[in-house]
Amino acid sequence: MITLKSPSELARMRQAGRIVATVLALLQEKIAPGITTGELNELAEETILKHKAIPSFKGYRGYPAALCVSINEEIVHGIPGPRTIKEGDLVSLDVGAIYKGFQGDAAITVAVGEVSPTASRLLEVTAGSLEAGIAQCLVGNHLGDISAAIQNYVEARGFSVIREYTGHGIGRKMHEDPQIPNFGEPGRGGVLRPGMTFALEPMVAVGTWRTRVLDDGWTVVTLDGQLSAHFEHTIAVTDGQPEILTRLDG
Ligand code: MF3
Numbered sequence: 001m002i003t004l005k006s007p008s009e010l011a012r013m014r015q016a017g018r019i020v021a022t023v024l025a026l027l028q029e030k031i032a033p034g035i036t037t038g039e040l041n042e043l044a045e046e047t048i049l050k051h052k053a054i055p056s057f058k059g060y061r062g063y064p065a066a067l068c069v070s071i072n073e074e075i076v077h078g079i080p081g082p083r084t085i086k087e088g089d090l091v092s093l094d095v096g097a098i099y100k101g102f103q104g105d106a107a108i109t110v111a112v113g114e115v116s117p118t119a120s121r122l123l124e125v126t127a128g129s130l131e132a133g134i135a136q137c138l139v140g141n142h143l144g145d146i147s148a149a150i151q152n153y154v155e156a157r158g159f160s161v162i163r164e165y166t167g168h169g170i171g172r173k174m175h176e177d178p179q180i181p182n183f184g185e186p187g188r189g190g191v192l193r194p195g196m197t198f199a200l201e202p203m204v205a206v207g208t209w210r211t212r213v214l215d216d217g218w219t220v221v222t223l224d225g226q227l228s229a230h231f232e233h234t235i236a237v238t239d240g241q242p243e244i245l246t247r248l249d250g
């Protein structure tokens with residue numbers, strides 16, 4: 001079942017979202033060649049705790065950190081550790097927090113210094129596909145409208161959408177029904193109503209959408225080793241335009 005959030009629940013979703021957005025803004029400021037992914041994770045965890053929130057990823061199905069850091073051909077769920085960020089890396093940062101029982105979940109991908117033209121195009125297209133998906137989060141639309149908008153935006157620009165990982169409902173739990181694939185057919189699936197809250201998260205690849213999981217049991221990489229990017233926002237469906245809960249000032 002899809003849960004509808006009351007105004008007071010939405011207020012807590014907003015606060016959780018704001019904490020997540022604050023963490024990502026800080027990480028974006030601090031990321032640079034030489035910093036380790038483990039240091040980024042510590043910053044994320046400290047910042048979440050400082051805001052009296054709980055890092056939702058830590059311990060989720062045994063995941064060992066507060067942050068996912070996925071570099072270059074890594075798509076999602078990269079585990080932070082001793083690895084050092086390098087000039088030219090394309091780095092996805094994904095973080096979640098629980099505030100007063102409600103969840104926020106968001107991701108950005110950051111280009112570290114100079115990256116290839118393909119990498120910067122991939123960033124732009126992935127971010128644009130998230131905006132295209134959000135624009136469909138209107139009362140009366142179908143879930144398939146969101147999926148199709150993301151897929152069409154990406155494929156019209158020559159990239160592919162990852163199919164084995166999806167967006168999701170979110171609320172008291174990080175993953176609630178429904179799943180929101182980044183591909184699909186307009187007019188299919190459930191109808192959107194005010195008070196629904198979703199995490200939309202297009203993962204986009206330069207080459208194949210096929211993936212595999214590394215031996216660490218978590219890190220998802222592209223099967224062909226080509227670049228991938230990932231952006232995510234938690235949003236609320238309202239009577240008007242969708243509200244982006246994980247964006248600072250808006
Ligand atoms: N944004 C990701 C998701 O919705 C993050 C989950 S990572 C995990 O699935 F470690 F918590 F699993």
Ligand code: CO
Nearest residue numbers: 105199201232
């Ligand atoms: Co998510």
